[in-house]
Amino acid sequence: MGAQGKIAQIDSQRPFSPSLVDGFQRKHDYLRISLTEKCNLRSFSKEHILTDDEVIRLATLFVRSGVTKIRLTGGEPTIRKNIVDIVGRLNELRPLGLKSIGMTTNGLVLSRKLSDLVKSGLTHLNLSLDTFDPFKFELITRRRGHEAVLRALDMALNNPLLRSVKLNVVVMKDVNDGEILDFVDLTKKTRLSVRFIEFMPFTGNSWQKDKMIPSSELLHIISQRHPGVRKASDELNDTARSYVIPGYRGSFGFISSMSDHFCGSCNRLRITADGQIKVCLFDSTEVSLRDAMRSGASDEALLGVIGRAVGNKKEKHAGMEDIDVIHNRPMILIGASPSFSHIDDHGRPTMVDVGHKAVTRRQAVATGRIVLTRDAFRSPKAKARSKGNVLTVAQLAGIMACKATSTLIPLLELSPVRETQSIRCTATVECDAKTGVEMEALTAVSVSLLTVWDMVKAVAGKEMVIQDIMVTSKVGGKSGDWTRVQS
Template sequence: MAILEDRFGRSFPYLRLSVIEACNFRCTYCLPDGFQARAGRPQPLTREEIARLLRGFAGVGLRKLRLTGGEPTLRRDLPEIIASAAAVGGIDSIALTTNGTLLDRRVARWREAGLTNLNVSVDALDRERFHAITGHDRLDEILRGIELARGMGFKAVKLNAVLLKGLNDDQLPAWLDYLRERDVSVRFIELMRTGDNLAYFERHHLRAEALETQLQEAGWRLLPRAPDAGPAREYAHPGYAGRIGVIAPYSKDFCAGCNRLRVTHTGDLRLCLFGNVGIPLRPWLQDDGDRDRLVAALQAQLGLKAIGHRLHEGETGMTPNLSTIGG
């Protein structure tokens, strides 16, 4: 079977697909003023278009799918999208990244539809800090939803927290208490500069290496990275049931192990989160007979993928904020 491979020898079995742009949170690092709906926006991909997209990707090696937003759970047909993905041969991991506000009401249905992995954004375990960062006082119900999900047999339940200097950088002791008896992974994500957050970035950016030094000094040990793993460097400790992952986009060789592509909610292929080009795939998603043309377009674009992002040089590409592409 043909696989997607770029000129640097990297293969791409992992797709992050945004299914909606809208979000119901007002996170200070992403959408501090909330999502602003505007007339005339292109509509998100339909379920039929998504199914054709996934069948095309699966034909060239897709094994891992992550559904993102905005906030993907705002799509009412999310269970049907999950079920459609689960019916595509070859895809053995279907993950969802969510803010968790609908977990307690809908996670059972997503699991039944075929969801295998769950990521929930939880930027702080302190209720007031969480409210200050996200604009919502809903931490307690989100944590209840996570506890419910933990008993449903997911391959993995992971929590995501963006590292923010002066806002949540003193939360590590609380996280360690949380992980002592819970078999979940908490992933700390270094704040990335995007097109519209320069002042915020300069005020709150914290290098992930500082956290890794803390972990190592406390006895946490770096685990070997699986060939098909995501971008996190994962740590374990014999005294804790849970693990800690660190995503450090400004670290040396961060892009060397890149194995993922992104498609926006309107069907544009993004070779890199911080790339400058979006290639519309939607024209090849209108008919089942267009699959060969879709695959040819994917293979042609991989020849243009750069060796890495240019965040160190202050180039953020065409991403104004992470809600537009799902991170």
């Protein structure tokens, strides 16, 4: 008997705990453990998070009960301080029946740790990347690091010890659906598996039904480009329906959680970073294993808590119209996704209906700066006789412009500058009049950039800065022609 046969024989003889079998006779041998609720650059209290020893204790209990696959998630698992040690300790559970250790990561800091993680026992890696566009990447993730993710992906594909490398792509209409074929092209020369995930509703990710594209539509788009595409064999509990293109080394697939339930073969359980067991991703019900452990519960008592939770698992999750978005915790892995409400299905500017919104008291504070010459700064009333007190007039003008914003907002074509992760706006104003053009040009630029701010504030409202608004040249008028010398 070969090695694989002996392993199969041992597996068949190992008892599977009834605590991991639900009322529909589904055996749960796949455990996802969230190591942190953090994403990079965000801080949370550590007191409620499971300790390393608590993570290992639960993992050991689950493996002894029948779990063969563990995947580490988050938040972002790679920012867990002892992540390499945790993987190494999980690797010691292999004699108990653990077969694989996976991780899902955003890849931002993975390149520094990947080699050590693999040496410690990591076997499967899922990277999350929703766009090839660095500028769009920053809008979606609210941080830089696009190159770091691509570098991590390249390192993973070139590491022969990793059994599987997958790329998770959450597809959103009018955000990244135009890049589907580009992602499929990645599978031509690499062993990569690209998985397109339907946009799913969770607290904080601005889910909208019309942003979710059914997997069937994506397959149709891909089939038009690649008519030879064919279905690949799936394992019984695969969440992704996989396909291959003849001649391509890799594969692609769809995780159709919204349009096509695969609940009938679900074998997954989840432990959140704060030690709650979730038996379904879309079910807000949680039971605290952390509190039980910290209250002195034995392994037998813990297994009883787990068994009761698994026993209450439903046959399938609710449809997209009925999922409990309000009470289900945010899934930071999926992340907050941008909702460009001012753009229609064809990418054209459109008005937004706010008639349904309630009238509430609101306040916003914005700051700006204009750098003056020394003489102008010392004498703000120097032009008082010809144009009035500068500060008073500017104050009144600002108030009047604020009240008239709805009539001022223009829609201009703006140019992203990838090197500085910014948007540049240039306005050219021409007129035949007794005065004007400078203020008109400045107003066009200012209000256009304010429009950009308003449209993407849900994605990057806290990070954006409007700056460097200036007149760069003028032709005609009493002051004559001039061009600003760029420093």
